[in-house]
Amino acid sequence: MKTAILGTGNIGTAIAQGLLKGTLTAPEDLICTVRSPASLERLRQILPETVRLSHDNVEAVRQSRLVFLAVKPLLVETVIEEISPYLTSDHLLVSVAAGVTFEDISGFIGKKGDSISLFRLMPNTALSVSQSVTLLSVRKISEDSEGFDFIRHLFDEMGICFPMPESLMAAGTLLTSAGIAFALRYVRAATEGGVALGFSPGIAKQLVIYTVFGALGLLLAHGSHPEEEIDKVTSPGGITIRGLNAMEEAGFTAAVLAGLRL
Ligand SMILES: NC(=O)c1ccc[n+]([C@@H]2O[C@H](COP(=O)([O-])OP(=O)(O)OC[C@H]3O[C@@H](n4cnc5c(N)ncnc54)[C@H](OP(=O)(O)O)[C@@H]3O)[C@@H](O)[C@H]2O)c1
Structure with a gap:
């Protein structure tokens, strides 16, 4: 599946590397974005050259179905406002931002918020050694079992992934992160x-x-x-x-x- 990682810092890079080690994502299907030229250069050194690197979140979203949002929580609103005109009901939007709720994300997306498949994902730092306990929550009103199963499978390849109601995400994060x-x-x-x-x-x-x-x-x-x-x-x-x-x-x-x- 064509995949974008918006904000490829610590956790975004660990996700990119985990995806590439697994069996479901080819390097040419992955686009990673960052803000600064220095971070882009850093990624160039560590990711295969067929992974596309960019500063353009909009283009990354337009070319992908699965979109990971891995910027700092305070930047989630800005990035969602930038990409929301280009989000369609076909996208699977996965936020890893700690403490940012489905209600927040849906509100940032605006009118279309209810028609997008939204997920919250909380890996821990053992992602970098493929032993993450990853919590995965899906917003009930747009339950997407195909997307949910795919994302769960991706993170089972990087450790073990547990479905989690959103109400238990904070408690689960304390126990696992x-x-x-x-x-x-x-x-x-x-x-x-x-x-x-x-x-x-x-x-x-x-x-x-x-x-x-x-x-x-x-x-x-x-x-x-x-x-x-x-x-x-x-x-x-x-x-x-x-x-x-x-x-x-x-x-x-x-x-x-x-x-x-x-
Ligand atoms: N670290 C953890 O253990 C952990 C675990 C679970 C979840 N999380 C969540 O993961 C998220 C990221 O945390 P992190 O530790 O990975 O942060 P980080 O290392 O600072 O990475 C954030 C990345 O976002 C990029 N960025 C900033 N603004 C952007 C924009 N407008 N468009 C595209 N990219 C942009 C930054 O690029 P530049 O480098 O160029 O500024 C940076 O590469 C947070 O929301 C956090 O809650 C973290």
Whole structure:
């Protein structure tokens, strides 16, 4: 499908690279836009030369069916006003702008707003390593199951894509986008603990990374609850239960729950 990415910065570039690694987008079907010549030059260095690069959002929209809007949230209105005369009911408009609602987008489009298939997409930064948890919301009144399935399939190729009602997008973003930072704070803390136990920082980090990786592998392979896997490594009176209790006394679960509030 002919695809445009309007605003090919951090997340737009990760989407472009993910699309090109997948099986559904050929380089010659992709147009990426940016604002400055310097950004255009940067893209020229990292994307295949058959990907078209441009400053012209309107032309990109006219030549595409699938349109990703990946500018900063404050610029969404300006870019939509620029492209809205050229949007048709055939377009699939996908916004990745955090916090910009369907109602906002539809309002920016104006009269035609109700006839365009609108999607909100929230990937996380693991997109760049094809392991993004991506949330996908479709506006109910213009439900487009063909477009929805296609976009979902695109992002399943870059990790895993979850359909999400718009009402849960903010909560989902906290769990999955901010969640990257939360998970990495555990890795940082455990690495520091490893150094205190006598390992070099580099080895401590590797031990923690692969331990977390293995723990997640157990959950995925067994479909088990975390506590079942915890029980398997917790001997009565042993070092695991003493460690778990010390962490809880220091407020581990309470701290995570406090961080997961909107
Ligand atoms: N970063 C994340 O982890 C993440 C995750 C999920 C969603 N998001 C969302 O993704 C969006 C982009 O974030 P980002 O971090 O990728 O920002 P970014 O790196 O600043 O990228 C924005 C891009 O938009 C371009 N741009 C600005 N005005 C434009 C215009 N009028 N026409 C075409 N391109 C234009 C900029 O071009 P120049 O470089 O030439 O100025 C820049 O390349 C945000 O809405 C954010 O909420 C981000």
